[in-house]
Amino acid sequence: MLNEATTTNVGGIRTSCLDRKQLALLVGEICQNYTPDQSAFLIFSSNGQAISLAGSDPAYLELMNNVDLVHADGQSVVTLSRWFSERPIAERSATTDMIHDIPVHYTPTLKHFFLGGLKDVVEQAAKIYSDTYANAEIVGIRDGYFSAADELNILEEINQSGADVLWVGLGKPKEQEFCIRHKDRLKVPVVISCGGCYNFLTGHYKRAPEWVQNNGLEWVHRMVLNPRKLFWRYLITNPHTIYLAYKNRYRGDRDTESKKVLFLLKTFSKGGGVERVSANLATSLKAQGYDPEFYVFFSKEEDISQLRQDWPVTLVEPGRKSPLKLIGEFLRFRRHVKNNHIGVVISSKETANLISLIALMFLPRVMKLFTRHCAFDVSDQKLAPRSIKALYCMYALTRSRIVTVSEDLAHQIKAFLPYNRNKVVARANPIIDERIFTLAEESAPIQGDYLCAVGRLCEQKGFDLLLDAYKQALTIQPALPKLVIVGEGDDRAALEKQAADLGLTDKVIFYGFTPNPYAIIKHAKLFVMSSRHEGLPTALVEAIALGVPVVSSDCETGPRELLDNGRYGGLAPNQNPTALAQAIVDNLTTPIAPEAEAVSKYRYADAADAYIKLFGERMA
Missing domain, CATH: 3.40.50.2000 (Glycogen Phosphorylase B;)
Structure with missing residues (x-):
């Protein structure tokens, strides 16, 4: 089921195309196959408010695109996917429906923990839920009014409960930040952000009539019931959401289906850390069904002999080259990428990043990942830190990503970028297998x-x-x-x-x-x-x-x-x-x-999954 979790870009957020039944069965499958050494599988929801918030706050956009799965909670997401995305979403999968879909479509008993909301509301919601579904066991509840100092105790309570599914209803963006912050500490198979879902369970919030829901007008129903709170929100966020969906629209210019990944390196030295990490990532992507290859500038055949045994390698022999010959090599590389339908180019070290930037200009169908593996004040690099920072300002202008190997390094780059800081992400290297x-x-x-x-x-x-x-x-x-x-x-x-x-x-x-x-x-x-x-x-x-x-x-x-x-x-x-x-x-x-x-997080499979989430993105 997890392999069927196709996604599409709606307003800059990678959103699942699974229908309601598939989503419910996916939750059950993850719970069934969960082992204690795995991190929690995070499921967040996207609606007009989420898209607008992500478009205004780069940190929230990064948070949404680093989660395991985002589903279409709002009908606006479904409609916008039909207008602007490469793949339309079949149907809305509202969280208020998902909480019922899981026990309806997945019959084995699952244990649930409700976190968030007012104390009396969450208690009442838990009772109604367990009384309604015999295969839904409530093993813990906790209201949403707590301080940061309480969080470790709450995590301990959740982990001790033995819950299969943790529902987190703290409101956007607090609930998403809580889930991301504690993803590796939570010993729960599935964590779902659910907003005000408990209030719908108890009847404090009323769902629209079914015909209104089916016609995508539940937002109007909610606004009529609560105009003071929702009129201005919708007046501001709806146009912004439509603009963002148009801005991130599918233009038919990226080969999103391509499974070919090219690693671009300036040189390949035996025992080099960047080279080893690149080979590791190629191995982990191969295991996920991708087709990696290497393109190496300025190395000798004996340097890549071992690499050639494992992967297809295109080599540019070293030696002094005239500017005209260099241009020829750049054009040769460009033709290789274009003619072989390469979908993703991952470049490492600044010479390779610069080659990728120049040679692949005006090839928007190719996702370019410019990677940085070390700090900027590096004694053995030829370029001064100021020059390298200027290059990263240029990378940030492209429709691609800047990928660092640590959060600290990502923060450093964001600190000097004057724009598009959301294009900088940290990804763990695949090291452990x-x-x-x-x-x-x-x-x-x-x-x-x-x-x-x-x-x-x-x-x-x-x-x-x-x-x-x-x-x-x-x-x-x-x-x-x-x-x-x-x-x-x-x-x-x-x-x-x-x-x-x-x-x-x-x-x-x-x-x-x-x-x-x-x-x-x-x-x-x-x-x-x-x-x-x-x-x-x-x-x-x-x-x-x-x-x-x-x-x-x-x-x-x-x-x-x-x-x-x-x-x-x-x-x-x-x-x-x-x-x-x-x-x-x-x-x-x-x-x-x-x-x-x-x-x-440095395990091969986890690191590959994190990179794969970047491959389908189209940055503005």
Whole structure:
């Protein structure tokens, strides 16, 4: 059933085309197949008010487009989909109908928790609902009048109730914000935002006669009953909603059905983090029925030999090229995208982003995702931060998305963009799959206890800082385990010399590149990350997933967000070897146990789903 959840763009919000029965059965199917390690499946509603609010508030638009499913609560959404969208929605699926459709169409018993509304209203609604439907068991109720300080206790009450479906009626946008904020904490299969649904159950709000509903005029009925509240809302939001639907109309110019995804890279270096993440995302999209391929500029054939074994690769050989030849390569790339009906181009690093921007100009049918994997003040990049920020201002003018690997990085970009901030979204990298756990079970190639660090040997990764910190840590605790550094890079010779100068030749092992770093990480006493800057540290995610205690520099974007301010691992001030040394000693003495919850969104399937939600969007 979930594969049938086709969506269409109505007013900028991706809205489900499922009919009422399909939606009810989908809820039942999700509850039936739910396992405790899964995040809650969020279902929000869209109507004229929601579309207008999303058009006025970029944060609300992002919230609506990051949810698992949005259904057409208002008849206006159905009508506008017929006028302006690529796929019409068959029928309205009002929340006030859905709450009845679920027990009618899905006969096994489901447990429900009602949250929101006035205390006497929600109590009465719960009683009426359980008395009406024998297969609807109410396991908890809570009114909607609580403070932020009460939320953790409410979450505990919901999780302890064993509910299958949580109904949240706090009003827009409060109920959506509550659901998104606690999605990973809620141990409930399905969460549905329901507005004033309880008042309709109790009869405090009256539904329009059926003939009025069938003709899409229930909003008029509601306005007549409550003109003071609703007349001005409809007078303002209805024209705005129609304008937004027209603005985001389907123009027949994007190949939304294309399953072809092209990854565009400037180069492909063995062991590179961005390259590894791109390959991971290709694998996870392939599992969802997509057809990935790679287009690599300026790399040698030997660099992509492994990549070519797994994926179709188009290679532009390196070498100095005249401006005329570069233009020719850009045109060749454009023809490739056009002639092969590529639906989505995901570019990584600024050269690739710029190639995508220029070469694919005036190809609006192609969804372009410009990705950013690291902070802006990066020492080894050729462009100055000011120039890179100017590029992102240009990306924001296109009908595409800017995708970052962490929320912190997304906030940084939004802070300097003067417009279209809603085009910036954070998406988790696909890092965790069963393969890393299988490989981690192989015998560790290093004997005895050791600390572990993994990454490309370059200035960004801060291994010079790590060697200084390790030397200082040995003065605090002479019996410290040896240090194993896994990875290759241009700085290897300099780092080996530094280790020798510090008298660490017998204590530090430069292991080099290995296709299986996971067995080394898994058996380490402690994983240490010393980066000067990151976007999202992949190896840190892998170490937490493998259950290894971690210590990280508190560099800009990534580690603090990932470790939840130190909840899941040690943090040391950035570029401070003395503080990092102390953190290493402290976390060896009293390690912070990592939790799988910290990295659940980095699973292949979850990360792929998050990207797929972007593929069908058309940005204005």
